[in-house]
Amino acid sequence: MNITKTKALLPDFKNNLISIVMPCWKAEKFISESINSVINQTYGNWELLIVDDCSPDNTAKIVENYCKLDSRIKIFRQSQNGGPARARNRALDAAKGRWVAFLDCDDIWDKAKLERQLSFHKDVRTVLTFTSFRRFGNSKRVGREIPVPKFLDYSALLGNTAIATSTVLIDRSLSGHFCMKPIYYDDFGCWLDLLRYGQRAAGLNECLMEYRVITGSVSRNKLTSAIEVWKTMRITERLSLIASIRHFSMYALRGIFKYSRF
Numbered sequence: 001m002n003i004t005k006t007k008a009l010l011p012d013f014k015n016n017l018i019s020i021v022m023p024c025w026k027a028e029k030f031i032s033e034s035i036n037s038v039i040n041q042t043y044g045n046w047e048l049l050i051v052d053d054c055s056p057d058n059t060a061k062i063v064e065n066y067c068k069l070d071s072r073i074k075i076f077r078q079s080q081n082g083g084p085a086r087a088r089n090r091a092l093d094a095a096k097g098r099w100v101a102f103l104d105c106d107d108i109w110d111k112a113k114l115e116r117q118l119s120f121h122k123d124v125r126t127v128l129t130f131t132s133f134r135r136f137g138n139s140k141r142v143g144r145e146i147p148v149p150k151f152l153d154y155s156a157l158l159g160n161t162a163i164a165t166s167t168v169l170i171d172r173s174l175s176g177h178f179c180m181k182p183i184y185y186d187d188f189g190c191w192l193d194l195l196r197y198g199q200r201a202a203g204l205n206e207c208l209m210e211y212r213v214i215t216g217s218v219s220r221n222k223l224t225s226a227i228e229v230w231k232t233m234r235i236t237e238r239l240s241l242i243a244s245i246r247h248f249s250m251y252a253l254r255g256i257f258k259y260s261r262f
């Protein structure tokens with residue numbers, strides 16, 4: 001994705017509005033906590049775009065009730081289950097803000113997340129910012145804060161697990177049009193696209209997100225994760241075998257260190 005060539009394709013957007021992208025599927029247990037963490041933000045100029053990916057439970061009904069209470073919350077219902085990338089792209093197509101944030105339907109934001117990160121983002125003037133975070137389990141066990149590097153470029157991101165999706169904020173005046181790729185790690189692929197042509201991502205070392213650890217979730221199967229990261233490097237990014245081995249080794253080592261203790 002050539003960022004300089006895609007700016008002209010972007011429709012007019014509201015300069016201070018943050019469009020929040022939330023895909024959901026079978027999320028009735030946790031989605032209220034996630035939505036409430038948005039409603040409670042100290043920064044109020046946002047829209048929450050929730051895409052229900054054909055949930056078989058009461059997820060859509062819960063979201064519809066929130067829509068009635070707050071006009072900033074909108075629901076989009078997929079006609080068939082297509083996975084997180086398609087759901088996120090549906091929300092991105094509807095987004096009206098200059099700024100785009102992501103929040104998964106089981107994660108939780110600190111109440112100052114948008115205010116603090118937007119201020120930071122305007123100072124560093126990068127295409128993407130991300131923050132530190134901590135994990136928590138269903139038993140409400142809260143883990144340590146996971147710090148993040150100050151900056152990442154394309155090469156550094158290939159060997160790093162630092163960017164958690166629910167911490168990301170993107171400035172569309174710098175990114176131009178962007179979307180998620182139809183791959184297993186659609187978010188990782190998107191961040192790589194955004195940094196491919198010399199852009200950088202800036203890390204804010206403030207713990208502004210709590211990442212829920214759920215047994216059996218997409219990101220918890222370590223063998224599958226490793227295979228899909230390797231495929232991203234070799235197939236999607238078309239790296240050489242030597243480059244793939246180098247970046248994958250760093251990615252794996254950082255992942256082991258990151259998750260070696262809760």
